[in-house]
Amino acid sequence: MSQYSHLSELDPELSAFLKEHPPQAFPRPDDVAALQKWWITHAQPRAAAYDKGRLPPDANYRVQDYKVPVEGGEITVRAVIPGTGDEGQQYPFLFWTHGGGLIFGDVDQDDFFLRNISTELQVTTLNVDYRVAPGHLFPVQLNDSFAALKWAIANTDTLSISLEKGFIIGGCSAGGTLAAGLTIRVRDDPFFRDTPITGQYLSCPLLVHIDAYSNRASFPNELLSAEQNKDVPVLTKEMIIWTFKTIGGSSTDPELSPVLATSHVGLPPTFFQICGLDPLRDDAFLYDRILREAGCKTHVNVYPGLPHVFYVEYPSLQSSEKYQSDIRIGLRWLLNKGENTPHQSSL
Template sequence: MPIIPDLDFSIGIVRIRAGLAKQQAEVEATLPEVPDVKTRDIWVPGFNDEDDEILMRVYEPDGHSAPSAGLYWIHGGGMVVGAYDGNDFQCKTWASQFKVPIVSVEYRLAPEHPYPAPLHDCYAGLRWMYRHAESLGVDRQRITVSGASAGGGLAAGTVLYARDEGEVAVRAQVLIYPMIDDRDVTPSNHEITYPKCWNHDANQWGWSAYLGDLYGTDDVPLYAAPARATVDDLRGLPPTFIDVGELDAFRDEDIEYAQKLMQAGVATDLVVTSGAFHASESYNPKAPSSRRILAARLDALGRALT
């Protein structure tokens, strides 16, 4: 089990990113190989003609029978850290288990690139996957969008944007403790102050970096902060799975979002795990709470990817 460092924002974003990347690489180095999954990196067009190309990683399992379902993955990191290859083992394991291609997107990070740049990159990557589904061996009507933490928030925003644009069909969304509310008002957001997990201060830092001049205003679009959506805003979304821990700062916003989805007529599964903090299953996957989380998540993915 890796040691969880305190979150220290005073060292600056460059050092934070370098430290977290080093920690992630050390963890990944201890994990077993997944030999039946091949990876390749590709560059795809950006959101607009003037945008730079976007880097993505494709995970392709041996024994894949085309056309199959496909998974579009968006990494977490509070909108400010993380990378498309940061969940390599997870993506390889899922690709191997479900025998489906997975595509992971490298989106631009705040504060250098505030909203809407990260969302635009995520949507552009999904749009490319949808348009090129046949070359990936994927049925374009069976693409699930998933992400964790900030990636879960970007996944929710991307799916909302895709519904409204009408270019891309999404079969389901699997939102892992998604970061979706910038308003800093829920009890759980204020309760979680422990320095070794994503807490109230970290959340303010991440949202202010992501929203830039929009932060603290009433002008934040629902694509940026999906928790701002009304029930009517959520109608017509695909089946949704949300999981969050009892001790997660995102607990209340995720529960409320699931409730609004249900009220909007969206088939929704919500799993709240007692004793779990933000991303706790990543630090101790053998803990009883982690086993419950991972089992529920795999069940949701299995249903979406069949």
């Protein structure tokens, strides 16, 4: 039994909510067209709802789309920059990779969220519209994001960025997969020798290919949540299996399973948000342990009894409001380069 198994006990507030509002049935996980339609009509609007009503005045920030060349074409990136652009000020940098299993989502998905984060924390954000599966198999998503990141570093003046003030890579769910993979790539790439990442933010991340679970000799009792939480709301084990079949990639590829990287030494301070009722729960706990043993600073917020990205599906919960507040606290910690570690959530 995992030391975190008790975190799967359903949150009382969510339990009461589900009695009045049973979980919505998802389309079949093998019906890509139906899932894409569901994502556009249901998932993305819900993800945007919290932040849409909290947007600051337009005068407080600038939004600009850019085209970035990638292998075989070009992609869009969207920058949000605080201020009007007249003051010549430079800001820390948050590079963002959206979730959606590397199959769904686009540059609009987290747009309102990033507008709020940019103005609240006074950071430039860049949201990358990487190409998705099944039309583009992994590692296209990672390669697109890496090209966009290099473009940003070459255009810091255009984006009003000061990397010395902070250089963070972040993502949610499969966006966390990309963020973790990018952080390792950046550490190892000479292009970034003078511009190292100062923090990474991993929200409900997917960090281990599910087929790699059978080769877990080094961590036999640390990846049990996929089975324990296989039939919970929002994300099921069946959907995870389908996702990996759809995106391609090898179960032994450390860029798809960052826990398998040869070394984790030299990675930056990392902020985790982990949901107790999430099949991916133990991915994050394992990666947190690996990073700490490699000498990295980490800060972890845990949400017992709550499913994957619950704050999107159940925004009225008090825990969802806390999740949003914790994002701001955790990012400020990263902007402070991991100094003065805030209180770790109790397990």
